Amino acid sequence: MSAADIAGAALVVVGVLFFLSGTLGLLRFPDIYTRIHALTKADNLGLGLICLGSAVQSGSLLTALKLLLVWILVLLAAAAGASLIAQTAHERGIRPWERQE
Amino acid sequence: MVLFDLILGLLLVVLVQKCLSVTDLFGAVISFMAFGLLMAVAWVRLEAPDIALAEAAIGSGLTGALLFSTLGRLPHSEARQPIASRTVGSGPGYWLAAGFWWVSIMLLSVAFFLSLLELQAPGLGGYLQERLSESGVLNPVTAVLLNFRSLDTVMEIAVLLLAVAVVWSLGTVGWPAKQKLSLPLLVGLVRLLTPVFLLVAFSLLWRGNHAPGGAFPSGAVLAAASILLLLAGKTIRIYPLTMFWLRWVLAAGLLVFVLAGMSLMFAGYGFLVYPEQWAGTMILIIEVSAGVSIGAMLMALYIGGEPDFHAG
Amino acid sequence: MTAYYLILAGVILAMAFHGLMTRANLLRKLMALNIFTSAVFLFLVALARMAEPLDPIPHAMVLTGIVVTVSTTAVGLVLLLKLYRRTGSLTLQSADDD
Amino acid sequence: MADWIPVVIIFGPLLAAVLVFTQTVRGVTATLVTGGILLIGLVALGGEVSGQGPWLTWQPGGWPVPLGLRWQADFFSVAMLAMTFLVAVSGGLFAIGFLPAAMPSAARHFWTLWLFTWAAMNSLLLAADLFNIYVGLELMALAAVGLISLTRETEALQAAMRYFLVTLFGSMLYLLGVALLYGQYGMLDQAALAAVIEHGLANGVAAVLMTLGLLVKTALFPVHFWLPSAHGKAPVPVSALLSAVVVAVCFFVMYRLWSGLFFVFLAERPAMVLGAIGLASILWGGMQALRQQRLKMIVAYSTIAQFGYVMLVFPVFVADGAAFLAWHGTAMMVLAHGLAKASLFFAAGCLSIAHGHDRIRELTGGGGRLGWVWLAFALAAASIVGLPPSGGFVGKWWLLQAAVLGEAWFWVVVMVLAALLTGSYMYRGLEAAWRPAPPVEAVRPVPAIMVAVTLFCAVGSVAMGFLAVPLEGFLGRTFQPLPIAGG
Numbered sequence: 002m003s004a005a006d007i008a009g010a011a012l013v014v015v016g017v018l019f020f021l022s023g024t025l026g027l028l029r030f031p032d033i034y035t036r037i038h039a040l041t042k043a044d045n046l047g048l049g050l051i052c053l054g055s056a057v058q059s060g061s062l063l064t065a066l067k068l069l070l071v072w073i074l075v076l077l078a079a080a081a082g083a084s085l086i087a088q089t090a091h092e093r094g095i096r097p098w099e100r101q102e
Numbered sequence: 103m104v105l106f107d108l109i110l111g112l113l114l115v116v117l118v119q120k121c122l123s124v125t126d127l128f129g130a131v132i133s134f135m136a137f138g139l140l141m142a143v144a145w146v147r148l149e150a151p152d153i154a155l156a157e158a159a160i161g162s163g164l165t166g167a168l169l170f171s172t173l174g175r176l177p178h179s180e181a182r183q184p185i186a187s188r189t190v191g192s193g194p195g196y197w198l199a200a201g202f203w204w205v206s207i208m209l210l211s212v213a214f215f216l217s218l219l220e221l222q223a224p225g226l227g228g229y230l231q232e233r234l235s236e237s238g239v240l241n242p243v244t245a246v247l248l249n250f251r252s253l254d255t256v257m258e259i260a261v262l263l264l265a266v267a268v269v270w271s272l273g274t275v276g277w278p279a280k281q282k283l284s285l286p287l288l289v290g291l292v293r294l295l296t297p298v299f300l301l302v303a304f305s306l307l308w309r310g311n312h313a314p315g316g317a318f319p320s321g322a323v324l325a326a327a328s329i330l331l332l333l334a335g336k337t338i339r340i341y342p343l344t345m346f347w348l349r350w351v352l353a354a355g356l357l358v359f360v361l362a363g364m365s366l367m368f369a370g371y372g373f374l375v376y377p378e379q380w381a382g383t384m385i386l387i388i389e390v391s392a393g394v395s396i397g398a399m400l401m402a403l404y405i406g407g408e409p410d411f412h413a414g
Numbered sequence: 415m416t417a418y419y420l421i422l423a424g425v426i427l428a429m430a431f432h433g434l435m436t437r438a439n440l441l442r443k444l445m446a447l448n449i450f451t452s453a454v455f456l457f458l459v460a461l462a463r464m465a466e467p468l469d470p471i472p473h474a475m476v477l478t479g480i481v482v483t484v485s486t487t488a489v490g491l492v493l494l495l496k497l498y499r500r501t502g503s504l505t506l507q508s509a510d511d512d
Numbered sequence: 513m514a515d516w517i518p519v520v521i522i523f524g525p526l527l528a529a530v531l532v533f534t535q536t537v538r539g540v541t542a543t544l545v546t547g548g549i550l551l552i553g554l555v556a557l558g559g560e561v562s563g564q565g566p567w568l569t570w571q572p573g574g575w576p577v578p579l580g581l582r583w584q585a586d587f588f589s590v591a592m593l594a595m596t597f598l599v600a601v602s603g604g605l606f607a608i609g610f611l612p613a614a615m616p617s618a619a620r621h622f623w624t625l626w627l628f629t630w631a632a633m634n635s636l637l638l639a640a641d642l643f644n645i646y647v648g649l650e651l652m653a654l655a656a657v658g659l660i661s662l663t664r665e666t667e668a669l670q671a672a673m674r675y676f677l678v679t680l681f682g683s684m685l686y687l688l689g690v691a692l693l694y695g696q697y698g699m700l701d702q703a704a705l706a707a708v709i710e711h712g713l714a715n716g717v718a719a720v721l722m723t724l725g726l727l728v729k730t731a732l733f734p735v736h737f738w739l740p741s742a743h744g745k746a747p748v749p750v751s752a753l754l755s756a757v758v759v760a761v762c763f764f765v766m767y768r769l770w771s772g773l774f775f776v777f778l779a780e781r782p783a784m785v786l787g788a789i790g791l792a793s794i795l796w797g798g799m800q801a802l803r804q805q806r807l808k809m810i811v812a813y814s815t816i817a818q819f820g821y822v823m824l825v826f827p828v829f830v831a832d833g834a835a836f837l838a839w840h841g842t843a844m845m846v847l848a849h850g851l852a853k854a855s856l857f858f859a860a861g862c863l864s865i866a867h868g869h870d871r872i873r874e875l876t877g878g879g880g881r882l883g884w885v886w887l888a889f890a891l892a893a894a895s896i897v898g899l900p901p902s903g904g905f906v907g908k909w910w911l912l913q914a915a916v917l918g919e920a921w922f923w924v925v926v927m928v929l930a931a932l933l934t935g936s937y938m939y940r941g942l943e944a945a946w947r948p949a950p951p952v953e954a955v956r957p958v959p960a961i962m963v964a965v966t967l968f969c970a971v972g973s974v975a976m977g978f979l980a981v982p983l984e985g986f987l988g989r990t991f992q993p994l995p996i997a998g999g
Contacts, residue, residue: 074298081291088285107415111422118426118449122433127441134445141452148419148463150473153455153480161480165448165487172441172491176498202734203435210720211428217692217714218420224698225465226578233579246474250579253572257635257647258478260526264628264651265485267533268658269492271621318481349534356530360523363572373519375574396481403488406495427688434681443677450681454688461695472694475643479687482650486680489654493661493673500666506674 005057012054019047032098033090041083045076107147114140126182131169138162151314152243155306159322164400167329171404238381240312247316248385252374256363259356259392262399266352275407277340285334292334299327307393311382317355317389321396328401340409348409352402355395359388419460426453438505440497444490451483514560518570518583520553521593522635525600529627539623543604546627550597558590562986567995569640577701581641584703584995587986588843592637592764595850598972599756600630602965603749606858609959610748613865618662622747625662629655629753633761640995642690642700645765646683649729653679656758659750660742671741678738679729686725692718703994706773719774723786726769729762732823733792736816740800743812748861751808752854755815760846763819767842770826772994778830787827791926793820798933802940807870808860810941811853814896814934818849821908821930824923828911831918838918840987841910848895848903848976855892855969859885862958862966875944881963882955886945888963888970893938895973898931903976 026039052072056065114137121133139162145154173181230242230250237245247255303323310316331337338344362384363374371377376384430453433446455476462472498504528542537545560568570583585593604626611619632652639645656679661672690700692714699705709715724735731739739759743751770778770786797817804810825842829835862885864870895902898909908931915924976983 077291077294081287084287085285088287104415107418111418114422115425115429118429118433121445121449122429122437122442127439130442130445134448137449137452141456144419144456145459148416148459149468150459150462150476152473153459153476156477156480160484161452165484168484168488168491169441169445172495175495176504180498180504198734200435206720206724207428207431210717211424213713213717213720214427214692215421215424217712217717218417218424220712220714221420221461221464221692221695223461223464223469223695225462225467225469226471226698227465227467227469229578230470231467233575242470243473243477246471247477250573250575251471251474251581251643253581254474254478254644254647257644257651258481260628260631261482261647261651261654262485263530263533264625264654264658265489267529267621267624267628268489268654271618271625271658271662272492272496272664318477346535353530353534357527360527364519364523367515367519372515372574373570373572400484403485406488406492434677440673447677447680447684450684454684454691457688458691458694461691464695465698469698472691478643478647482647486650486654486676489657490673490676490680493657493669493676496661496664497666497669497673500669506670 005060009054009056009058012050012057016047016050016054019043019050023047033095034087034097037083037087041079045079048072048075110140110144110147114144127176128173128181131166131173134169135162135166138166152241152316155314155319156322159319159326160400164322164325164404167404171406175406236378236381238376238378238383238385239310241310241314241316243314244310244316244385248388249376249381252359252363256356256359256374259359259395262396262403263352263356266399266402269403269406270408273407274410275405277337277409288334289336292330292336296327296331299323299330303327303393303397307389310389311386317393317396320389320393322400324393324397325400325404328397329404332401332405345409348398348402351398352395355392355399358391362388416460416464419456419463423453423457423460426450426456440494440504440506441491444487444494447490448483448487451479455479514556515570517553517557517560518585518638519572521550521557522631522638524549524553524631525627525634526631529624529631532627533624535620539619539626540604540608543601543623543627546630547597547601547604554590554594554597557585557593558587561585561587561590569995577704578699581639581644582701583638584640585638586995588764589637591843591847591983591986592760593634595760595847596630596633596637596757598969599753599850599854600626600633602854602858602969603753606752606861606962606965607749609962610861610865613959615663615747618664618747621658622662625655625658626749626753629659629758633757636761636765640702642693642702642705643687644700646687646690649683649686649762649765650680652758652761653683653729656754659754660746662747662750663745665745667741668745671738671745674738675742678735682725682728684725685721685728689718689721689725692721702768702773706775706994709773709776711776716777719769719777719782722769723766726762726766727789730759730766730819731816732789732819733796733816734789736793736796739816740809740812743815744806744809748808748857748864751812751861752857755812755857756850756854759815759819760850763822763846767825771829771839778826780830783826783830787824787923790820790823790826793817793823794926794930794933795820798930798937801937802933805871805873807863807872807875807941808857810872810937811856811860814856814937815853817930817934818845818853818896821927821934822846822849824915824927825911827923828915828918828920831915831920831923834914834917836987837910838914840984841907841912841914843907843987844903844910844976844980844983845907848907848973851969851973851976852892852895852902852904855888855966855973856896858962858966858969859889859892862962865962866955866958868956872941872944876947881958881960884963884967885958886942888966890942890945891967891970891974893942895970895976897935897938901977902974903979904973906977906980 023040023043027036030036030039049072052068056068117133117137121130124130142154142158234245237249239245303320306315306320367373430446430450437443458472458476462469524546528546531537532539532542566586568585571580573580632648636648639648657672657676661669696714728735743755794817797813801810801813822845825838828838860870863875895904898904912927
């Protein structure tokens with residue numbers, strides 16, 4: 002196993018951890034706004050790390066560029082999707098959660 | 103990897119269970135879409151990348167969009183309504199039919215599982231490999247779809263066109279569709295993504311020759327692009343003339359396919375028998391026209407009725 | 415491994431059949447029908463994987479089937495909406511023998 | 513072999529449907545022109561079959577069998593295609609009068625769907641490949657759903673939805689059976705499979721699954737429940753097409769499977785089961801038809817009973833006797849039933865346009881053209897019941913003869929009872945015609961073309977009895993269920 006393989010695998014594992022925390026946030030956070038927050042932020046970072054890890058492992062520039070494109074497209078879609086969900090929720094009059102004293 | 107398959111299977115079963123018995127329809131539709139996506143993973147595991155593409159784009163993606171747009175047209179209460187625990191039918195006729203089904207299916211499933219032991223699956227893979235070079239393309243699935251068993255594909259495109267005709271016969275939709283929210287972000291995103299969609303559709307079409315891809319995934323990508331345009335409020339005004347062109351675009355895929363087959367027949371080769379040196383080119387022409395038509399047909403199915411230019 | 419997928423297909427078939435028979439809601443019936451179809455396709459593709467070498471003909475059959483299923487599902491959903499507008503209910507009345 | 517014949521027969525209506533869809537051609541024109549072209553194709557096909565028969569095969573795509581697929585035709589296919597042609601064209605002519613009166617807004621879509629159905633039926637009648645049959649079944653089912661729901665009335669929509677769910681489920685069962693067969697042999701061509709198939713659990717399950725799927729579509733007893741509402745609530749020409757041909761095509765596919773591919777399985781017991789399903793359908797359909805208050809519903813229920821009768825071919829077939837006679841009888845019965853059933857639905861349509869309803873008790877009176885309609889109804893009913901010299905009589909007579917020769921006495925009794933049952937419910941329909949009543953004033957005029965078509969189909973169904981001898985000659989005295997596997 003080369004150094005690149007190990008580095009790639011490590012990056013993928015870290016990426017998966019970010020996905021896990023994002024999922025945890027989706028399940029545990031109190032309202033839609035915070036959930037979106039957890040999901041988009043953590044998952045996008047996680048995906049970025051997984052793409053990076055796979056790119057390192059593949060060792061080919063073309064594949065790496067394709068993976069970069071994948072990440073950018075998902076980033077765009079996730080950002081737009083999250084903002085659409087939040088906007089719709091806001092217009093439906095769903096109030097952001099506040100800590101009860 | 104066995105562990106991976108086990109988890110995948112378990113998830114599929116759980117999702118089916120959720121889809122069919124979760125309390126509200128919205129949740130059921132979500133489970134259904136997740137089921138579709140995991141099926142795409144299963145296709146990859148079974149070394150069927152073509153199907154994985156089609157499942158992700160058409161099976162799960164477009165069906166999901168169809169289900170969601172249906173839910174959106176139902177009142178909110180209906181989408182969130184819990185399952186009513188009443189029986190499906192009543193009367194002796196119903197129970198007779200239901201009983202017949204239950205007994206026969208129980209017997210059948212036992213026999214079915216036992217009969218799995220007998221399957222040898224000889225397959226035609228080897229035979230197909232020998233003849234692949236004569237087909238004009240390098241991807242065996244494309245070769246089967248557009249050359250060896252092209253008759254099935256003609257009829258399949260006919261089914262799609264027929265579905266559009268049936269949907270149109272059931273009613274019209276007001277046009278242009280009204281947008282409730284103004285979503286500048288979506289408009290911007292769509293503006294950015296449309297060229298990407300076109301590029302991907304084209305590349306899928308081109309790749310179909312030698313790798314997974316082809317007219318159907320490509321058409322699904324085109325349909326996705328046009329559905330996004332619709333959602334962003336980018337509708338064109340419909341006039342009689344636009345309807346005229348729309349009808350021809352919808353019909354083009356089938357027409358080109360059938361007429362190509364017929365002209366080959368009148369040229370003396372036989373129905374849908376491509377002369378070997380032209381096979382690649384003919385398949386490409388047929389695929390391009392089919393891809394565009396399929397995109398239009400899938401979009402028409404999503405719209406769910408004949409666009410009505412009087413209502414707009 | 416393919417045997418596993420064959421059995422998985424059988425299990426999903428049975429579940430989808432149960433759903434198709436017992437659920438009154440038409441949208442659920444349509445989804446059950448779709449899942450049933452997916453299971454049949456899974457069966458076919460698992461068979462293709464079993465063959466040596468890999469057999470692409472079931473792949474082509476399943477691709478055809480997927481497109482056919484989308485077409486029928488679209489028709490079913492439009493029919494369901496029309497019915498809902500008429501009757502205000504997502505269930506079918508039992509077959510009347512008049 | 514003339515390559516163009518099956519292409520014209522299948523893709524003629526399909527191209528016409530597409531042209532009507534794009535609104536370049538008017539529906540009526542397209543249907544009639546297609547009819548003309550198809551007539552040439554059918555005559556040519558008949559000539560080829562009788563010249564080079566009993567079987568013709570074609571390879572669309574030009575690939576040999578395990579890789580490519582085939583079309584096949586024998587004289588039964590030709591006869592079925594001809595019956596489809598007659599019903600499709602006369603239904604089209606009937607619709608010229610019917611559509612403006614009954615559903616002017618749906619006329620535009622009617623023709624597209626009509627031509628699509630026609631193409632689907634023709635492709636099923638010629639298909640030799642099991643998967644191609646699946647695609648054809650889906651095409652036909654979808655077109656039929658569209659046709660049933662054309663009126664957009666609540667009941668029609670419900671009937672269409674029920675038909676949709678049931679028939680697609682049937683298609684899936686069929687496909688699952690095909691998948692099992694493919695898993696065993698890696699082939700999809702019927703003749704090629706028939707050459708290698710042997711007894712075995714997987715094959716048996718495949719046979720049961722495919723038969724179940726097709727039974728659902730043929731609306732036989734335990735799975736018949738969708739038919740009365742679908743055929744009763746659909747527009748009249750549609751009911752005629754569905755009851756006369758669509759159901760018959762599904763039976764045809766099943767018959768082809770059992771007389772060819774699954775012929776090794778057609779022993780005593782499976783044949784008894786198929787016969788029992790037929791018997792149950794006869795009883796249930798007949799009883800229900802006796803209870804109906806509407807003319808159209810009687811006709812719809814009689815479809816279940818009549819196809820139950822047709823199913824009796826299987827037990828007679830295995831009884832040692834004259835298999836070819838049973839086969840001839842079935843062919844004749846399905847063909848005569850097609851024309852007669854179309855005529856009965858047309859007559860019901862004429863009457864309900866004239867009276868504004870089709871409640872049997874109130875259909876009395878009404879002279880003029882309605883007399884012709886009742887005459888057509890009586891003739892068609894005679895053919896359905898099996899009175900000599902109608903086509904229905906010849907079919908049932910041959911089947912009965914085969915049963916007697918095979919000493920299948922139980923089935924002989926069933927056939928005689930079934931004929932009595934059919935007679936009594938058909939009489940109920942006719943009763944109104946000869947009950948004396950003062951002429952009703954408020955009878956609306958019925959377009960002449962509708963009456964003419966109704967009468968034409970009825971006369972055709974009776975006259976088929978006189979064609980018995982040539983038909984028998986064409987079908988041949990040898991029973992060869994499938995073409996040679998090599999093609």
